[in-house]
Amino acid sequence: MKVVVIGGTGLIGRHLVTWLAGQGHEAVPAAPSTGVNTLTGEGLKEVLRDADVVVDVSNSPSFADDDVMAFFRTSTGNLVDAAKEAGVGHYVALSVVGTDRQPDVGYFRAKVAQEELIAGSGLPFSIVRATQFFEFAGGIADTSVTDGVVRLPGAGVQPMAAADVSTAVGRVATGDAVGGVTEVAGPEVLGLDEWVRTVLTARSDPRQVVTDPRAPYFGAVPGRADLLPGAGARLSETTLAEWLARA
Numbered sequence: 400m401k402v403v404v405i406g407g408t409g410l411i412g413r414h415l416v417t418w419l420a421g422q423g424h425e426a427v428p429a430a431p432s433t434g435v436n437t438l439t440g441e442g443l444k445e446v447l448r449d450a451d452v453v454v455d456v457s458n459s460p461s462f463a464d465d466d467v468m469a470f471f472r473t474s475t476g477n478l479v480d481a482a483k484e485a486g487v488g489h490y491v492a493l494s495v496v497g498t499d500r501q502p503d504v505g506y507f508r509a510k511v512a513q514e515e516l517i518a519g520s521g522l523p524f525s526i527v528r529a530t531q532f533f534e535f536a537g538g539i540a541d542t543s544v545t546d547g548v549v550r551l552p553g554a555g556v557q558p559m560a561a562a563d564v565s566t567a568v569g570r571v572a573t574g575d576a577v578g579g580v581t582e583v584a585g586p587e588v589l590g591l592d593e594w595v596r597t598v599l600t601a602r603s604d605p606r607q608v609v610t611d612p613r614a615p616y617f618g619a620v621p622g623r624a625d626l627l628p629g630a631g632a633r634l635s636e637t638t639l640a641e642w643l644a645r646a
Contacts (some may be wrong), residue, residue: 400424400425400451400452400454400573401424401425401427401449401450401451402419402424402425402426402427402451402452402453402454402572403427403429403446403450403453403454403575404416404419404426404427404428404429404449404456405429405430405435405437405453405454405455405456405457405478406429406430406455406457406458407410407426407427407428407429407430407433407456408428408430408432408433409430409456409457409458409486410532410534410561411456411493411564411565411568412428412430412456412457413428413560414561414562414564414566415454415456415565415568415569416428417459417565418565418566418569419569419572419573421584422569422573424553425574426470427446427450428493428644429442429446430457430599433446433644437455437457437473437474437475437477437478438470438473438474438477439477440477440481443477443478443481444481444484444583447481447482447484447487448485449485450485450487451480451488452487452488452489452490452491452537452572452573453467453478453482453487453489453490453491453546453610454491454492454493454562454568454572455474455475455478455490455491455492455493455567456492456565457474459470459471459509462504462505462506462617463505464506464508465505466478466507467505467506467509468505468508468509468510468512469510470509471510471512471513472509472512472513472516475492475512475513475516475517476516478490479516479517479520479522480519482522483520483521483522483564487522488523488576489522489523489524489525489572489575489576490517490520490522490523490524490525490576491524491525491526491527491568491571491572492513492514492524492525492527493527493529493564493568494510494513494514494527494528494529494561494580495507495510495529495530496526496528496529496530496582496626496627496628496632497528497567497621497625497626497627498510498511498514498528499511499624500597500603500625501621501625503618503619503620504616504617504618505617505618505621506546506575507617514526514580519560521624523576523578524576524577524578525571525572525574525576525577525578525579525581526577526579526580526581527567527568527571527581527582527583528580528581528582528587529559529564529567529568529582529583529584529585529629530556530558530559530583530584530626530628531558531559531594531626532554532559532560532561532564533558533559533560533561533585533598533639533642534559534560535558535560535597536558536595536599537593537598537599537602537604539551539591539595539616540598540599540604540606542617543595543614543616544606545614546609548606548607548609549596549599549607549608549609550608550609550611551591551592551595551608551609551610551612551613551614551616552591552592552610552612552613552614552616552620552621553591553592553593553612553623554589554590554591554608554621554622554623554624554625555588555589555590555591555623555624555626556588556589556590556591556594556614556624556626556627557584557585557586557587557588557589557625557626557627557628557632558585558589558594558639559583559585559586559635559637559643560585560601560635560637561638563583563585563635563637564583566635567583567633567635568583570578576635579622579632580588582628582629582632582633583628583632583633583634583635584627584628584630584632584633584634584635585635585638585639586634586635586636586637587636587638587639588627589616589639591621591626592608592610592611594610595608597639597643598639598643601643606611645646
């Protein structure tokens with residue numbers, strides 16, 4: 400089948416295009432660098448012609464509250480309209496576990512808005528909510544520095560490798576539309592502080608990670624289970640130790 404991957408040149412998109420091609424599908428990466436812009440609509444009609452599936456793994460270039468909301472509302476609206484016009488049979492989008500439990504986080508509010516636009520589109524759809532990616536640990540540390548140390552709460556997380564996220568999204572995309580949400584997560588429950596501390600230590604990063612139950616994560620303090628998947632989530636196999644060894 401022909402699968403168009405919006406955001407197909409990014410971290411998840413690159414892995415996904417490779418996985419789909421390996422399964423014998425025609426995987427088409429779509430991004431501004433390939434002439435496809437979901438914010439302006441440029442190239443959408445052309446790239447979606449004869450597409451069986453569209454998968455949106457794109458992300459906002461800015462995480463500021465207003466910017467990220469504008470990005471997902473505009474890009475999703477344009478993509479939904481183009482997918483309807485093209486007769487796409489399955490619309491898949493990557494979202495985040497816990498989006499509906501963290502209303503004080505602007506990024507999560509924007510992802511909820513994206514999900515609602517897709518669910519209300521009338522298109523056959525599947526939403527894949529994934530937990531945090533191992534690859535994001537360094538970025539989380541960078542945005543959590545206060546007084547020279549990294550301050551993070553011990554909220555539970557179940558992070559996973561980006562390659563495993565892509566495989567999970569690919570399996571959903573090449574199956575029947577779910578008409579709802581599928582959650583995917585890593586095999587281990589770790590503390591947010593513990594996870595980031597382990598990655599920094601493995602990289603010989605000298606920054607100290609201090610456990611602070613009042614420390615925010617992207618603007619809000621998560622509860623112990625707010626970032627964890629629910630029962631029935633599909634679990635990947637790659638552990639943090641295995642990912643660090645490969646990295």
